[in-house]
Amino acid sequence: MNIKDIAKLSGVGIATVSRVINNTGVVSEATRAKVMEVVKEYNYIPNGNARNLKKTQSNTIALMVKGISNPFFANMIKEVERQVNLRGCPLLIQHVEDGVDEINTALQLVKEKNLYGVIFMGGTYDHSEEKFKQLSIPFVLTTITTTQDVDPSVFSSVVIDDVQESYKATSYLISLGHRKICFLARFPLVQHTTGNRRLLGYIKALEEHGIEYDPALVEDCEYSPSSGFTATKRLLNKKKEITAVFAASDTIAIGAAKALLSLGLSIPNDVSIIGFDGIEMAEYYHPSLDTISQPGVDMAKASVEILFDLISGQSANKHTVFESVLVKRGSCRKIK
Amino acid sequence: MNIKDIAKLSGVGIATVSRVINNTGVVSEATRAKVMEVVKEYNYIPNGNARNLKKTQSNTIALMVKGISNPFFANMIKEVERQVNLRGCPLLIQHVEDGVDEINTALQLVKEKNLYGVIFMGGTYDHSEEKFKQLSIPFVLTTITTTQDVDPSVFSSVVIDDVQESYKATSYLISLGHRKICFLARFPLVQHTTGNRRLLGYIKALEEHGIEYDPALVEDCEYSPSSGFTATKRLLNKKKEITAVFAASDTIAIGAAKALLSLGLSIPNDVSIIGFDGIEMAEYYHPSLDTISQPGVDMAKASVEILFDLISGQSANKHTVFESVLVKRGSCRKIK
DNA sequence: GTTATCATGGGAAACGTTTCCCATAGATTT
DNA sequence: AAATCTATGGGAAACGTTTCCCATGATAAC
Numbered sequence: 001m002n003i004k005d006i007a008k009l010s011g012v013g014i015a016t017v018s019r020v021i022n023n024t025g026v027v028s029e030a031t032r033a034k035v036m037e038v039v040k041e042y043n044y045i046p047n048g049n050a051r052n053l054k055k056t057q058s059n060t061i062a063l064m065v066k067g068i069s070n071p072f073f074a075n076m077i078k079e080v081e082r083q084v085n086l087r088g089c090p091l092l093i094q095h096v097e098d099g100v101d102e103i104n105t106a107l108q109l110v111k112e113k114n115l116y117g118v119i120f121m122g123g124t125y126d127h128s129e130e131k132f133k134q135l136s137i138p139f140v141l142t143t144i145t146t147t148q149d150v151d152p153s154v155f156s157s158v159v160i161d162d163v164q165e166s167y168k169a170t171s172y173l174i175s176l177g178h179r180k181i182c183f184l185a186r187f188p189l190v191q192h193t194t195g196n197r198r199l200l201g202y203i204k205a206l207e208e209h210g211i212e213y214d215p216a217l218v219e220d221c222e223y224s225p226s227s228g229f230t231a232t233k234r235l236l237n238k239k240k241e242i243t244a245v246f247a248a249s250d251t252i253a254i255g256a257a258k259a260l261l262s263l264g265l266s267i268p269n270d271v272s273i274i275g276f277d278g279i280e281m282a283e284y285y286h287p288s289l290d291t292i293s294q295p296g297v298d299m300a301k302a303s304v305e306i307l308f309d310l311i312s313g314q315s316a317n318k319h320t321v322f323e324s325v326l327v328k329r330g331s332c333r334k335i336k
Numbered sequence: 337m338n339i340k341d342i343a344k345l346s347g348v349g350i351a352t353v354s355r356v357i358n359n360t361g362v363v364s365e366a367t368r369a370k371v372m373e374v375v376k377e378y379n380y381i382p383n384g385n386a387r388n389l390k391k392t393q394s395n396t397i398a399l400m401v402k403g404i405s406n407p408f409f410a411n412m413i414k415e416v417e418r419q420v421n422l423r424g425c426p427l428l429i430q431h432v433e434d435g436v437d438e439i440n441t442a443l444q445l446v447k448e449k450n451l452y453g454v455i456f457m458g459g460t461y462d463h464s465e466e467k468f469k470q471l472s473i474p475f476v477l478t479t480i481t482t483t484q485d486v487d488p489s490v491f492s493s494v495v496i497d498d499v500q501e502s503y504k505a506t507s508y509l510i511s512l513g514h515r516k517i518c519f520l521a522r523f524p525l526v527q528h529t530t531g532n533r534r535l536l537g538y539i540k541a542l543e544e545h546g547i548e549y550d551p552a553l554v555e556d557c558e559y560s561p562s563s564g565f566t567a568t569k570r571l572l573n574k575k576k577e578i579t580a581v582f583a584a585s586d587t588i589a590i591g592a593a594k595a596l597l598s599l600g601l602s603i604p605n606d607v608s609i610i611g612f613d614g615i616e617m618a619e620y621y622h623p624s625l626d627t628i629s630q631p632g633v634d635m636a637k638a639s640v641e642i643l644f645d646l647i648s649g650q651s652a653n654k655h656t657v658f659e660s661v662l663v664k665r666g667s668c669r670k671i672k
Numbered sequence: 673g674t675t676a677t678c679a680t681g682g683g684a685a686a687c688g689t690t691t692c693c694c695a696t697a698g699a700t701t702t
Numbered sequence: 703a704a705a706t707c708t709a710t711g712g713g714a715a716a717c718g719t720t721t722c723c724c725a726t727g728a729t730a731a732c
Contacts, residue, residue: 050718074405386688
């Protein structure tokens with residue numbers, strides 16, 4: 001069942017059927033009704049491949065996610081899909097394996113599927129300007145910013161200020177009297193990752209308050225409870241006196257909390273703890289965990305809006321910085 | 337840059353370029369090398385739309401997920417993608433909104449994109465045989481079985497036995513001396529959902545042990561901590577004496593645990609609790625939560641294997657039932 | 673009554689592949 | 703030396719659309 005069949009069955013030309021389906025050009029009401037009836041009756045759905053081939057552009061938006069199992073991304077993905085579908089476009093969700101270059105993957109996809117636009121979610125901050133330019137279609141980096149010498153006019157982004165928010169969390173702990181503050185995050189070899197930027201904020205806060213930065217209080221770990229758990233164990237084995245833990249994600253914070261609690265330590269009486277992201281689980285953990293809560297859904301929505309503005313040519317590349325909120329639930333305590 | 341350009345640049349015909357790219361037909365080593373050199377140099381990637389149009393079949397596999405934010409699905413999705421990519425196919429992840437018919441969505445997608453195969457993950461058990469037949473390409477239901485009068489030879493599935501596993505959990509609590517056991521799950525209007533089937537197992541266990549089934553101990557709730565939390569609050573307001581909670585997901589169990597803990601109750605001293613799924617968070621909760629752990633990754637792998645067997649015509653429709661494991665972590669206690 | 677204008681709809685090319693079928697040339701057989 | 707076979711590679715049709723351009727008939731203008 002293709003457009004030719006529909007044309008024959010409706011007694012019109014294929015061009016007319018196409019015009020009816022796409023609501024383009026002028027077609028008399030009578031003709032339109034006649035065609036639509038046949039379309040409905042035979043449940044005709046145009047072949048997307050032929051369509052995209054001819055138009056040398058599909059209306060598909062791709063979402064490249066690095067870390068699809070990250071619970072913080074879950075609601076963002078749903079919102080991106082909702083917003084994209086609202087605009088009548090299908091969303092192709094592409095998971096990018098850790099260690100795989102998401103821009104290269106996208107480059108491939110763009111050529112192969114004639115994408116309409118791309119949203120990148122998660123991943124590193126390290127991309128060259130040249131790469132961005134190769135990607136000749138509109139795209140938005142969400143949750144990713146870049147500190148390389150990249151001309152800001154060649155890409156769009158929706159981010160939070162990792163340095164600033166991390167500074168906020170650390171300062172909060174310091175204001176409560178903490179001096180021995182651990183920091184848990186992921187530090188891959190690449191520069192300019194979320195972890196590295198949050199480390200900068202952590203160090204900045206320490207320095208501003210005259211606290212010496214002790215690398216032994218910083219542990220490298222994946223963004224997962226299990227990794228947070230083992231990292232915290234490693235930390236405790238160093239026999240440092242610790243009064244607070246700042247985890248670069250709530251998942252890490254949960255693992256860290258478990259490590260402390262299972263040793264019989266109390267949160268926040270013995271150790272204060274604060275996470276990052278604002279996932280639901282942090283609230284329902286016992287004790288509920290303080291966190292730097294990111295407006296994930298708003299960020300997702302903004303990403304799609306910016307992408308479609310770019311597509312329609314209505315605006316140039318844009319960089320939006322969202323503010324996160326320090327949510328206090330009692331897992332941090334004033335000491336001394 | 338298309339196949340014609342490559343042909344011209346290599347000094348061969350387009351048919352030859354196609355043969356080289358697809359490794360079909362016979363091409364002399366010299367010609368192949370010449371063409372490949374040009375392909376590499378210009379970084380040529382064939383247009384997927386043209387390809388799929390001509391072949392009247394793409395190699396794309398679609399994964400229809402209902403509940404993409406379900407943490408239990410996270411690892412399964414990753415495994416499905418890994419397995420599909422391993423077989424040289426791209427995976428299209430399609431999120432299906434709650435309440436939307438996933439088969440209809442797939443039907444649309446199949447016609448539009450000439451899919452190669454479909455995997456359904458999550459959702460209800462209610463599908464008619466006719467619908468299955470309309471979907472004229474190979475597909476596998478994962479995490480979904482059907483109790484309708486559907487001929488088992490028209491579909492494939494990878495599931496656990498919900499009734500049996502639920503029976504297992506409930507029996508475990510009973511064996512520990514519990515009589516007042518709450519059950520939390522989602523009961524939508526549609527029949528034959530995961531929740532309904534697990535309820536059957538729960539009731540079966542009670543009856544077999546001569547315990548009267550009390551509907552007041554069963555609460556309807558979404559598969560999320562917040563919903564588990566409020567459902568448990570509702571339960572406690574009924575002033576029933578409760579000694580154990582069986583939650584149909586670990587996310588619900590976490591919400592339930594939070595409700596109990598925040599009232600100062602102890603787990604497992606005052607109330608025992610057991611969840612379902614086996615997500616990482618249940619282990620890192622404090623206390624660690626007992627659960628019926630599903631082999632999600634194995635199930636994902638099996639789904640892809642079955643799908644590709646169907647595609648290659650190597651085998652007929654098949655139904656695989658996986659066994660779940662009762663994981664004891666101490667959140668359930670023997671009483672009396 | 674003739675010409676200009678307009679609304680509508682059809683024909684055909686083009687998008688970039690794959691693949692069938694045939695042509696060519698060199699090698700092998702008779 | 704002629705005939706046959708084999709290996710290789712090219713031409714062209716086809717996949718199912720969209721869209722440009724043109725044809726047709728009706729209406730309006732003169």
